[in-house]
Amino acid sequence: xxxxxxxxxxxxxxxxxxxxxxxxxxxxxxxxxxxxxxxxxxxxxxxxxxxxxxxxxxxxxxxxxxxxxxxxxxxxxxxxxxxxxxxxxxxxxxxxxxxxxxxxxxxxxxxxxxxxxxxx
Amino acid sequence: xxxxxxxxxxxxxxxxxxxxxxxxxxxxxxxxxxxxxxxxxxxxxxxxxxxxxxxxxxxxxxxxxxxxxxxxxxxxxxxxxxxxxxxxxxxxxxxxxxxxxxxxxxxxxxxxxxxxxxxxxxxxxxxxxxxxxxxxxxxxxxxxxxxxxxxxxxxxxxxxxxxxxxxxxxxxxxxxxxxxxxxxxxx
Numbered sequence: 418x419x420x421x422x423x424x425x426x427x428x429x430x431x432x433x434x435x436x437x438x439x440x441x442x443x444x445x446x447x448x449x450x451x452x453x454x455x456x457x458x459x460x461x462x463x464x465x466x467x468x469x470x471x472x473x474x475x476x477x478x479x480x481x482x483x484x485x486x487x488x489x490x491x492x493x494x495x496x497x498x499x500x501x502x503x504x505x506x507x508x509x510x511x512x513x514x515x516x517x518x519x520x521x522x523x524x525x526x527x528x529x530x531x532x533x534x535x536x537x
Numbered sequence: 538x539x540x541x542x543x544x545x546x547x548x549x550x551x552x553x554x555x556x557x558x559x560x561x562x563x564x565x566x567x568x569x570x571x572x573x574x575x576x577x578x579x580x581x582x583x584x585x586x587x588x589x590x591x592x593x594x595x596x597x598x599x600x601x602x603x604x605x606x607x608x609x610x611x612x613x614x615x616x617x618x619x620x621x622x623x624x625x626x627x628x629x630x631x632x633x634x635x636x637x638x639x640x641x642x643x644x645x646x647x648x649x650x651x652x653x654x655x656x657x658x659x660x661x662x663x664x665x666x667x668x669x670x671x672x673x674x675x676x677x678x679x680x681x682x683x684x685x686x687x688x689x690x691x692x693x694x695x696x697x698x699x700x701x702x703x704x705x706x707x708x709x710x711x712x713x714x715x716x717x718x719x720x721x722x723x724x
Contacts, residue, residue, distance in 0.1 A: 437548055437549055440545070440546070440549045441548065441549050441552045441553075444552060445555040445559065448559070452559070455563075459566075469596075470593030470594075474592065474593055477585050477592055477593070478581070478592070478593045478594070482577065483593075489570075489573050490573065493569045493570055494566055497565065497566035500562050501559055501562050504558060504562070505559065507697075508697060
């Protein structure tokens with residue numbers, strides 16, 4: 418197969434596995450760490466957003482509403498996180514079920530803690 | 538389903554399609570969260586007269602009008618590395634064009650909306666300044682569906698995802714791969 422300019426050995430146009438790896442760059446199955454960090458950033462940002470609501474605008478955004486929003490959003494973000502990790506690792510030898518389970522359990526515990534003890 | 542010609546190695550294409558897929562899942566989560574915010578915002582507007590554009594429900598709502606166009610713009614930039622997703626005459630994919638135009642309309646409407654609410658301090662859903670929010674989001678969702686189905690159909694064709702068992706779904710994938718999900722004339 419003819420490769421884009423800059424790849425391959427020259428006029429023959431053949432592609433080696435090294436060329437293919439160079440075109441791929443970071444493989445998606447190795448992005449679990451970055452996805453997990455993004456997941457936690459999204460959870461914390463969502464907590465910050467809802468907390469700003471019930472601490473600064475309690476007349477418009479009561480604590481119960483904020484916690485309701487935070488719980489629903491945590492569920493949505495968690496589903497997205499699970500999809501991301503499972504889809505990126507399918508068909509490879511990578512398996513990050515431990516990281517996935519720990520993150521989801523941690524987010525559940527954090528969400529329960531916030532809902533029960535923060536802002537009341 | 539006819540195999541589409543490959544211009545880059547299969548392994549590279551699968552990896553690139555999955556990177557687009559990552560962006561799409563992140564934006565899907567954002568869109569789902571905004572569906573929740575529709576209820577939060579609606580409930581706030583039933584109990585409180587608008588005194589400011591910067592209520593928490595509006596921060597949430599308006600942030601997605603900026604996040605999603607930027608996210609789809611990122612998808613459009615990365616999309617150039619995947620030949621099968623190119624639109625007519627090597628332009629941007631038609632689904633992406635529709636999506637970005639739809640969300641640009643909603644970004645523009647934020648300004649229109651604030652001008653309206655400078656004079657009319659209400660939050661009635663059906664007022665004209667809200668129309669383009671709704672139309673923009675619908676156009677964007679239509680384009681996003683066309684694009685996402687095409688990405689998924691290509692992953693199925695390359696053997697990286699499981700094909701749909703429902704014959705209607707399989708037909709939709711086939712049309713999407715040929716760039717004819719919505720129109721047989723405009724790829």
